[in-house]
Amino acid sequence: MNDMEPTLFDSYRDLYRPYVNSVNNRLAKHQLYTSQWVVLRLIKIRKSCTLAELAKETRVEKPSVTRIIQKLIELGYVEITAGDDKREKIVQLTLLGFEVYTSIEQELSTYLNELTEGINKADLRIARDVLSQILEKLLK
Template sequence: MNIEQKFFDTYMEIYRPYINRANRILSAYGLYSSQWLILKDIEKHGKTSSVDVSRRRGIEKPTATKVIKHLLELGFIESNPGEDRRIKHLTMTESGEALFVEVRAKMNELQREVLGDFEHEELEGLVDALGRIKL
Protein backbone atom coordinates (compact mmCIF):
# COMPACT_ATOMS: atom_id res chain seq x y z
CA MET A 1 0.00 0.00 0.00
CA ASN A 2 1.40 3.42 -0.91
CA ILE A 3 1.50 6.29 1.56
CA GLU A 4 -1.34 8.17 -0.16
CA GLN A 5 -3.65 5.17 0.20
CA LYS A 6 -2.58 4.74 3.81
CA PHE A 7 -3.31 8.42 4.52
CA PHE A 8 -6.86 8.25 3.13
CA ASP A 9 -7.55 4.86 4.73
CA THR A 10 -6.46 6.28 8.09
CA TYR A 11 -8.57 9.39 7.56
CA MET A 12 -11.66 7.29 6.81
CA GLU A 13 -11.00 5.13 9.88
CA ILE A 14 -11.27 8.18 12.14
CA TYR A 15 -13.83 10.27 10.25
CA ARG A 16 -16.91 8.06 10.65
CA PRO A 17 -16.38 7.19 14.34
CA TYR A 18 -15.87 10.89 15.11
CA ILE A 19 -19.07 11.85 13.28
CA ASN A 20 -20.95 9.11 15.13
CA ARG A 21 -19.72 10.39 18.50
CA ALA A 22 -20.53 13.97 17.53
CA ASN A 23 -24.03 12.96 16.41
CA ARG A 24 -24.67 11.31 19.79
CA ILE A 25 -24.00 14.68 21.45
CA LEU A 26 -25.92 16.66 18.83
CA SER A 27 -28.97 14.38 18.81
CA ALA A 28 -29.83 15.53 22.33
CA TYR A 29 -30.46 18.94 20.73
CA GLY A 30 -32.32 17.66 17.67
CA LEU A 31 -29.27 18.21 15.47
CA TYR A 32 -26.91 16.20 13.29
CA SER A 33 -23.37 17.04 12.27
CA SER A 34 -24.42 18.57 8.92
CA GLN A 35 -26.77 20.95 10.73
CA TRP A 36 -24.16 21.75 13.36
CA LEU A 37 -21.59 22.64 10.69
CA ILE A 38 -24.01 25.05 9.03
CA LEU A 39 -24.93 26.56 12.39
CA LYS A 40 -21.20 27.01 13.10
CA ASP A 41 -20.77 28.68 9.72
CA ILE A 42 -23.58 31.15 10.40
CA GLU A 43 -22.21 31.87 13.88
CA LYS A 44 -18.72 32.46 12.48
CA HIS A 45 -19.75 34.71 9.59
CA GLY A 46 -22.75 36.51 11.08
CA LYS A 47 -25.32 37.72 8.57
CA THR A 48 -24.94 35.51 5.50
CA SER A 49 -26.89 33.89 2.68
CA SER A 50 -27.64 30.27 1.89
CA VAL A 51 -25.55 30.60 -1.28
CA ASP A 52 -22.54 31.73 0.76
CA VAL A 53 -23.07 28.96 3.32
CA SER A 54 -23.24 26.28 0.61
CA ARG A 55 -20.13 27.67 -1.10
CA ARG A 56 -18.08 27.83 2.12
CA ARG A 57 -19.22 24.39 3.28
CA GLY A 58 -18.69 22.84 -0.15
CA ILE A 59 -22.22 21.46 -0.39
CA GLU A 60 -24.88 21.69 -3.07
CA LYS A 61 -27.37 24.53 -2.67
CA PRO A 62 -30.42 22.18 -2.41
CA THR A 63 -28.69 20.31 0.43
CA ALA A 64 -27.88 23.57 2.22
CA THR A 65 -31.45 24.77 1.67
CA LYS A 66 -32.87 21.62 3.27
CA VAL A 67 -30.60 21.90 6.32
CA ILE A 68 -31.24 25.65 6.65
CA LYS A 69 -35.00 25.04 6.46
CA HIS A 70 -34.72 22.60 9.37
CA LEU A 71 -32.68 25.10 11.42
CA LEU A 72 -35.32 27.76 10.67
CA GLU A 73 -38.08 25.38 11.81
CA LEU A 74 -36.19 24.70 15.04
CA GLY A 75 -35.94 28.46 15.61
CA PHE A 76 -32.13 28.49 15.79
CA ILE A 77 -31.71 30.85 12.82
CA GLU A 78 -33.89 33.41 11.09
CA SER A 79 -34.13 34.61 7.53
CA ASN A 80 -34.64 38.25 6.62
CA PRO A 81 -34.90 39.82 3.16
CA GLY A 82 -31.90 41.82 1.99
CA GLU A 83 -31.81 44.97 -0.11
CA ASP A 84 -32.09 42.68 -3.13
CA ARG A 85 -35.33 40.76 -2.43
CA ARG A 86 -33.91 37.67 -4.10
CA ILE A 87 -31.34 37.30 -1.31
CA LYS A 88 -32.33 36.37 2.22
CA HIS A 89 -29.91 36.96 5.06
CA LEU A 90 -29.52 34.26 7.67
CA THR A 91 -28.66 35.10 11.28
CA MET A 92 -28.73 33.27 14.58
CA THR A 93 -31.66 33.78 16.91
CA GLU A 94 -31.22 34.24 20.66
CA SER A 95 -32.18 30.62 21.21
CA GLY A 96 -29.75 29.59 18.46
CA GLU A 97 -26.96 31.53 20.13
CA ALA A 98 -27.73 29.96 23.52
CA LEU A 99 -27.83 26.51 21.98
CA PHE A 100 -24.59 27.19 20.12
CA VAL A 101 -22.72 28.09 23.31
CA GLU A 102 -23.98 24.96 25.10
CA VAL A 103 -23.29 22.57 22.22
CA ARG A 104 -19.92 24.13 21.43
CA ALA A 105 -18.79 23.41 25.00
CA LYS A 106 -19.77 19.74 24.64
CA MET A 107 -18.15 19.46 21.22
CA ASN A 108 -14.97 21.10 22.53
CA GLU A 109 -14.90 18.53 25.32
CA LEU A 110 -15.23 15.69 22.80
CA GLN A 111 -12.48 17.15 20.64
CA ARG A 112 -10.14 17.58 23.62
CA GLU A 113 -10.79 13.94 24.57
CA VAL A 114 -10.17 12.68 21.02
CA LEU A 115 -6.98 14.72 20.61
CA GLY A 116 -5.78 14.45 24.21
CA ASP A 117 -2.59 12.55 23.37
CA PHE A 118 -1.32 15.28 21.04
CA GLU A 119 0.87 18.21 21.99
CA HIS A 120 -0.23 21.66 20.83
CA GLU A 121 2.64 21.86 18.33
CA GLU A 122 1.71 18.48 16.85
CA LEU A 123 -1.86 19.64 16.30
CA GLU A 124 -0.66 22.86 14.68
CA GLY A 125 1.47 20.76 12.30
CA LEU A 126 -1.49 18.53 11.45
CA VAL A 127 -3.76 21.52 10.82
CA ASP A 128 -1.14 23.10 8.58
CA ALA A 129 -0.59 19.85 6.67
CA LEU A 130 -4.32 19.20 6.17
CA GLY A 131 -4.77 22.80 5.02
CA ARG A 132 -2.40 22.12 2.13
CA ILE A 133 -4.55 19.31 0.69
CA LYS A 134 -5.92 20.33 -2.69
CA LEU A 135 -9.52 19.28 -3.31
Template structure:
Protein backbone atom coordinates in the same frame (compact mmCIF):
# COMPACT_ATOMS: atom_id res chain seq x y z
CA UNK B 1 -19.57 11.81 11.89
CA UNK B 2 -21.51 9.34 13.96
CA UNK B 3 -19.60 10.24 17.11
CA UNK B 4 -20.16 14.00 16.76
CA UNK B 5 -23.82 13.41 15.96
CA UNK B 6 -24.06 11.34 19.14
CA UNK B 7 -22.54 14.24 21.09
CA UNK B 8 -24.93 16.74 19.50
CA UNK B 9 -27.95 14.54 20.16
CA UNK B 10 -28.43 16.10 23.61
CA UNK B 11 -28.95 19.44 21.85
CA UNK B 12 -31.31 17.97 19.21
CA UNK B 13 -28.84 18.87 16.45
CA UNK B 14 -26.85 17.09 13.77
CA UNK B 15 -23.33 17.96 12.60
CA UNK B 16 -24.62 19.54 9.38
CA UNK B 17 -26.85 21.84 11.42
CA UNK B 18 -24.04 22.69 13.81
CA UNK B 19 -21.82 23.61 10.85
CA UNK B 20 -24.37 26.17 9.69
CA UNK B 21 -24.93 27.57 13.19
CA UNK B 22 -21.18 27.88 13.73
CA UNK B 23 -20.75 29.53 10.33
CA UNK B 24 -23.38 32.14 11.18
CA UNK B 25 -21.96 32.75 14.64
CA UNK B 26 -18.48 33.23 13.22
CA UNK B 27 -19.43 35.33 10.18
CA UNK B 28 -22.72 36.98 11.11
CA UNK B 29 -25.74 37.04 8.81
CA UNK B 30 -25.11 35.59 5.37
CA UNK B 31 -27.08 34.75 2.29
CA UNK B 32 -27.80 31.11 1.59
CA UNK B 33 -25.56 31.36 -1.47
CA UNK B 34 -22.68 32.76 0.62
CA UNK B 35 -23.09 29.94 3.12
CA UNK B 36 -23.05 27.31 0.38
CA UNK B 37 -19.89 28.79 -1.10
CA UNK B 38 -18.19 29.24 2.28
CA UNK B 39 -18.91 25.66 3.37
CA UNK B 40 -18.49 24.12 -0.12
CA UNK B 41 -21.90 22.53 0.06
CA UNK B 42 -24.58 22.28 -2.62
CA UNK B 43 -27.36 24.87 -2.33
CA UNK B 44 -30.19 22.29 -2.04
CA UNK B 45 -28.39 20.71 0.92
CA UNK B 46 -28.05 24.10 2.63
CA UNK B 47 -31.72 24.84 1.96
CA UNK B 48 -32.90 21.55 3.52
CA UNK B 49 -30.71 22.00 6.58
CA UNK B 50 -31.77 25.62 7.03
CA UNK B 51 -35.43 24.61 6.83
CA UNK B 52 -34.93 22.25 9.77
CA UNK B 53 -33.07 24.92 11.73
CA UNK B 54 -35.83 27.43 10.98
CA UNK B 55 -38.49 24.97 12.12
CA UNK B 56 -36.61 24.42 15.39
CA UNK B 57 -36.31 28.17 15.94
CA UNK B 58 -32.51 28.43 15.58
CA UNK B 59 -32.39 30.64 12.49
CA UNK B 60 -34.53 33.13 10.64
CA UNK B 61 -34.48 33.84 6.92
CA UNK B 62 -35.43 37.17 5.45
CA UNK B 63 -35.51 38.59 1.95
CA UNK B 64 -32.33 40.37 0.99
CA UNK B 65 -31.74 43.31 -1.31
CA UNK B 66 -32.57 41.09 -4.27
CA UNK B 67 -36.00 39.48 -3.71
CA UNK B 68 -34.59 36.08 -4.72
CA UNK B 69 -31.86 36.37 -2.10
CA UNK B 70 -32.45 35.00 1.41
CA UNK B 71 -30.40 36.37 4.32
CA UNK B 72 -29.96 33.95 7.21
CA UNK B 73 -29.30 34.96 10.81
CA UNK B 74 -29.26 33.32 14.22
CA UNK B 75 -32.21 33.72 16.56
CA UNK B 76 -32.01 34.48 20.25
CA UNK B 77 -32.64 30.78 20.90
CA UNK B 78 -29.54 29.85 18.89
CA UNK B 79 -27.41 32.49 20.58
CA UNK B 80 -28.55 31.29 24.01
CA UNK B 81 -27.79 27.60 23.38
CA UNK B 82 -24.60 28.22 21.37
CA UNK B 83 -22.13 28.12 24.31
CA UNK B 84 -23.48 24.79 25.54
CA UNK B 85 -23.39 23.20 22.08
CA UNK B 86 -19.93 24.63 21.44
CA UNK B 87 -18.67 23.10 24.68
CA UNK B 88 -20.06 19.69 23.67
CA UNK B 89 -18.25 19.92 20.33
CA UNK B 90 -15.01 21.02 22.00
CA UNK B 91 -15.26 18.15 24.48
CA UNK B 92 -15.71 15.76 21.57
CA UNK B 93 -12.66 17.24 19.81
CA UNK B 94 -10.57 16.89 22.98
CA UNK B 95 -11.63 13.25 23.29
CA UNK B 96 -10.65 12.60 19.69
CA UNK B 97 -7.29 14.37 20.02
CA UNK B 98 -6.31 12.67 23.28
CA UNK B 99 -5.67 9.50 21.25
CA UNK B 100 -2.86 11.21 19.36
CA UNK B 101 0.73 11.60 20.48
CA UNK B 102 2.28 15.06 20.73
CA UNK B 103 4.07 14.45 17.42
CA UNK B 104 0.86 13.33 15.72
CA UNK B 105 -0.95 16.45 17.00
CA UNK B 106 1.80 18.64 15.55
CA UNK B 107 1.59 16.80 12.22
CA UNK B 108 -2.20 17.20 12.19
CA UNK B 109 -1.95 20.92 12.94
CA UNK B 110 0.59 21.38 10.14
CA UNK B 111 -1.59 19.47 7.66
CA UNK B 112 -4.70 21.45 8.62
CA UNK B 113 -2.80 24.72 8.18
CA UNK B 114 -1.61 23.54 4.77
CA UNK B 115 -5.15 22.62 3.73
CA UNK B 116 -6.45 25.98 4.91
CA UNK B 117 -3.72 27.74 2.97
CA UNK B 118 -4.46 25.80 -0.19
CA UNK B 119 -8.19 26.42 0.23
CA UNK B 120 -7.68 30.18 0.61
CA UNK B 121 -5.69 30.32 -2.63
CA UNK B 122 -8.50 28.74 -4.74
Protein backbone atom coordinates in the same frame (compact mmCIF):
# COMPACT_ATOMS: atom_id res chain seq x y z
CA MET C 1 -4.07 -9.39 5.64
CA ASN C 2 -2.07 -6.68 3.90
CA ASP C 3 1.12 -5.81 5.77
CA MET C 4 1.50 -2.42 4.09
CA GLU C 5 1.42 0.61 6.33
CA PRO C 6 -1.89 2.49 6.05
CA THR C 7 -1.80 5.74 4.10
CA LEU C 8 -2.86 9.07 5.53
CA PHE C 9 -6.09 8.67 3.56
CA ASP C 10 -6.71 5.23 5.11
CA SER C 11 -6.25 6.76 8.55
CA TYR C 12 -8.58 9.64 7.68
CA ARG C 13 -11.27 7.24 6.41
CA ASP C 14 -10.94 5.11 9.55
CA LEU C 15 -11.33 8.20 11.74
CA TYR C 16 -14.15 9.89 9.82
CA ARG C 17 -17.22 7.69 10.54
CA PRO C 18 -16.49 7.11 14.24
CA TYR C 19 -15.88 10.84 14.66
CA VAL C 20 -19.09 11.85 12.87
CA ASN C 21 -21.14 9.24 14.75
CA SER C 22 -19.72 10.35 18.08
CA VAL C 23 -20.42 14.03 17.39
CA ASN C 24 -23.90 13.19 16.06
CA ASN C 25 -24.65 11.39 19.33
CA ARG C 26 -23.80 14.58 21.23
CA LEU C 27 -25.83 16.76 18.85
CA ALA C 28 -28.91 14.50 18.97
CA LYS C 29 -30.29 16.11 22.12
CA HIS C 30 -30.55 19.33 20.09
CA GLN C 31 -32.07 17.45 17.12
CA LEU C 32 -29.00 18.20 14.99
CA TYR C 33 -26.48 16.34 12.86
CA THR C 34 -22.92 17.37 12.05
CA SER C 35 -23.89 18.87 8.67
CA GLN C 36 -26.42 21.13 10.42
CA TRP C 37 -23.91 21.97 13.16
CA VAL C 38 -21.35 23.07 10.55
CA VAL C 39 -23.91 25.48 9.07
CA LEU C 40 -25.07 26.74 12.48
CA ARG C 41 -21.44 27.33 13.51
CA LEU C 42 -20.66 29.24 10.32
CA ILE C 43 -23.69 31.48 10.81
CA LYS C 44 -22.57 32.20 14.38
CA ILE C 45 -19.01 32.99 13.32
CA ARG C 46 -20.12 35.29 10.47
CA LYS C 47 -23.08 36.83 12.36
CA SER C 48 -25.20 36.41 9.21
CA CYS C 49 -24.83 34.74 5.80
CA THR C 50 -26.67 34.34 2.56
CA LEU C 51 -27.65 30.86 1.38
CA ALA C 52 -25.12 31.20 -1.46
CA GLU C 53 -22.32 32.06 1.01
CA LEU C 54 -23.24 29.08 3.18
CA ALA C 55 -23.19 26.74 0.19
CA LYS C 56 -19.81 28.06 -0.95
CA GLU C 57 -18.18 28.00 2.50
CA THR C 58 -19.44 24.53 3.41
CA ARG C 59 -18.83 23.13 -0.09
CA VAL C 60 -22.37 21.76 -0.11
CA GLU C 61 -24.92 22.11 -2.93
CA LYS C 62 -27.34 25.01 -2.46
CA PRO C 63 -30.45 22.74 -2.35
CA SER C 64 -28.85 20.77 0.50
CA VAL C 65 -28.06 24.00 2.36
CA THR C 66 -31.66 25.12 1.82
CA ARG C 67 -32.91 21.87 3.45
CA ILE C 68 -30.50 22.33 6.36
CA ILE C 69 -31.69 25.92 6.86
CA GLN C 70 -35.34 24.79 6.73
CA LYS C 71 -34.65 22.31 9.54
CA LEU C 72 -32.84 24.98 11.57
CA ILE C 73 -35.81 27.31 11.08
CA GLU C 74 -38.22 24.56 12.22
CA LEU C 75 -36.12 24.11 15.36
CA GLY C 76 -36.19 27.87 15.96
CA TYR C 77 -32.40 28.19 15.74
CA VAL C 78 -32.19 30.54 12.73
CA GLU C 79 -34.33 33.07 10.93
CA ILE C 80 -34.26 34.47 7.43
CA THR C 81 -34.63 38.10 6.48
CA ALA C 82 -34.62 39.70 3.05
CA GLY C 83 -31.38 41.31 1.91
CA ASP C 84 -31.02 44.58 0.02
CA ASP C 85 -31.83 42.59 -3.10
CA LYS C 86 -35.25 41.06 -2.28
CA ARG C 87 -34.15 37.76 -3.86
CA GLU C 88 -31.26 37.53 -1.39
CA LYS C 89 -32.01 35.75 1.86
CA ILE C 90 -29.93 36.56 4.95
CA VAL C 91 -29.71 33.85 7.61
CA GLN C 92 -28.92 34.62 11.23
CA LEU C 93 -29.21 32.95 14.61
CA THR C 94 -32.22 33.48 16.81
CA LEU C 95 -31.78 33.94 20.56
CA LEU C 96 -32.55 30.23 20.99
CA GLY C 97 -30.05 29.41 18.24
CA PHE C 98 -27.37 31.42 20.02
CA GLU C 99 -28.10 29.64 23.32
CA VAL C 100 -28.02 26.21 21.64
CA TYR C 101 -24.83 27.12 19.79
CA THR C 102 -23.14 28.16 23.04
CA SER C 103 -24.18 24.95 24.79
CA ILE C 104 -23.01 22.72 21.94
CA GLU C 105 -19.75 24.64 21.49
CA GLN C 106 -18.88 24.16 25.16
CA GLU C 107 -19.70 20.45 25.11
CA LEU C 108 -17.89 19.73 21.84
CA SER C 109 -14.87 21.79 22.84
CA THR C 110 -14.50 19.74 26.01
CA TYR C 111 -15.02 16.49 24.11
CA LEU C 112 -12.55 17.33 21.33
CA ASN C 113 -9.97 18.39 23.90
CA GLU C 114 -10.41 14.99 25.57
CA LEU C 115 -9.85 13.26 22.21
CA THR C 116 -6.61 15.12 21.62
CA GLU C 117 -5.38 15.04 25.21
CA GLY C 118 -1.77 13.93 25.42
CA ILE C 119 -1.06 14.76 21.78
CA ASN C 120 1.61 17.38 21.33
CA LYS C 121 0.16 20.75 20.21
CA ALA C 122 2.81 21.04 17.48
CA ASP C 123 1.80 17.62 16.12
CA LEU C 124 -1.85 18.68 16.06
CA ARG C 125 -0.91 21.86 14.20
CA ILE C 126 1.10 19.83 11.66
CA ALA C 127 -1.80 17.41 11.14
CA ARG C 128 -4.21 20.31 10.59
CA ASP C 129 -1.80 22.01 8.19
CA VAL C 130 -1.26 18.81 6.19
CA LEU C 131 -5.02 18.26 5.84
CA SER C 132 -5.45 21.91 4.80
CA GLN C 133 -2.78 21.56 2.12
CA ILE C 134 -4.46 18.43 0.74
CA LEU C 135 -7.83 20.20 0.72
CA GLU C 136 -6.32 23.09 -1.25
CA LYS C 137 -5.09 20.64 -3.89
CA LEU C 138 -8.47 18.92 -4.05
CA LEU C 139 -10.25 22.22 -4.61
CA LYS C 140 -8.00 23.33 -7.49
